[in-house]
Amino acid sequence: MTTISIDRVRHLYRPARGRPVLALEDVSLEVRDKEFLALLGPSGCGKSTLLYLMGGFLPVEIGSISIDGKPIAGPGPERGVVFQHFALFPWKTVRQNVLYGLERKGLPRDEREATAKKFIDLVGLSGFEDNYPSQLSGGMKQRAAIARTLAVDPAVLLMDEPFGALDAQTRALMQAELLNIWRASPKTVVFVTHDVQEAVYLAGRVVVMSARPGKVKAIVDTDFDKTAPDVLRSPKFGDMADHIWGLVKEEAIKAQMGRGV
Numbered sequence: 001m002t003t004i005s006i007d008r009v010r011h012l013y014r015p016a017r018g019r020p021v022l023a024l025e026d027v028s029l030e031v032r033d034k035e036f037l038a039l040l041g042p043s044g045c046g047k048s049t050l051l052y053l054m055g056g057f058l059p060v061e062i063g064s065i066s067i068d069g070k071p072i073a074g075p076g077p078e079r080g081v082v083f084q085h086f087a088l089f090p091w092k093t094v095r096q097n098v099l100y101g102l103e104r105k106g107l108p109r110d111e112r113e114a115t116a117k118k119f120i121d122l123v124g125l126s127g128f129e130d131n132y133p134s135q136l137s138g139g140m141k142q143r144a145a146i147a148r149t150l151a152v153d154p155a156v157l158l159m160d161e162p163f164g165a166l167d168a169q170t171r172a173l174m175q176a177e178l179l180n181i182w183r184a185s186p187k188t189v190v191f192v193t194h195d196v197q198e199a200v201y202l203a204g205r206v207v208v209m210s211a212r213p214g215k216v217k218a219i220v221d222t223d224f225d226k227t228a229p230d231v232l233r234s235p236k237f238g239d240m241a242d243h244i245w246g247l248v249k250e251e252a253i254k255a256q257m258g259r260g261v
């Protein structure tokens, strides 16, 4: 069981220079065991902040976040994170980056090599194993970071716009791969995206956040059979995407008006 309970979380950034920023206000949310949850909301509403808090990269100061009843006290190996701005080790090659997490897991060498190869293939980077991040395009770096996190097979996957830098075709392939992985080995996923279609396609529930300070505005159940090849063009899919798009749009307009004040 891996359930994440977020209870009345507030997060205030206090930069050394400039005004404090209230990023999250009273966020409560239960991420269920092995569900695929998408987080949507206008830019700046605190999606990354919420993910950093769940990942243990920022301290929870007000409210609480716990995993299976245990408060988060920092990053942990059971939580795999794909950051919005790729965090590969620049001094390691693609293969070494993917192997890194597996070494920490204590797997035997052959198994590590085989697993690394499998995930490098899966994200379409075979042939680039020995490249350093500086020798990759943005989308390739993003895919390398995804391979590194998926290879470890964590119980929780926290992904922050992981497909943001990919072209439409690669993105569609990666979405399908991610769904395959999740169906074959279900894990608790929190997936941040700007893309309403992507959220409806991947997730069983979509959380729409309000403009900053971020709150949970709505939770939409998007759990229906999406295995048909033309599901993206089905009326049910379209209606659901339209409904969610309407909710996000309201908040995007608020966020824009807020900027003018």
Ligand SMILES: Nc1ncnc2c1ncn2[C@@H]1O[C@H](COP(=O)(O)OP(=O)(O)OP(=O)(O)O)[C@@H](O)[C@H]1O
Pocket: 013, 014, 015, 021, 022, 023, 041, 042, 043, 044, 045, 046, 047, 048, 049, 050, 084, 212
């Ligand atoms: N280190 C920081 N110091 C001060 N303010 C910050 C810091 N990080 C984020 N913020 C502010 O907190 C708010 C929420 O930021 P966050 O990155 O969580 O938003 P987001 O929803 O992920 O946005 P995007 O969709 O653009 O990635 C924003 O107003 C941002 O400017």
Ligand SMILES: [Mg+2]
Pocket: 047, 048, 049, 084, 160
């Ligand atoms: Mg973000």
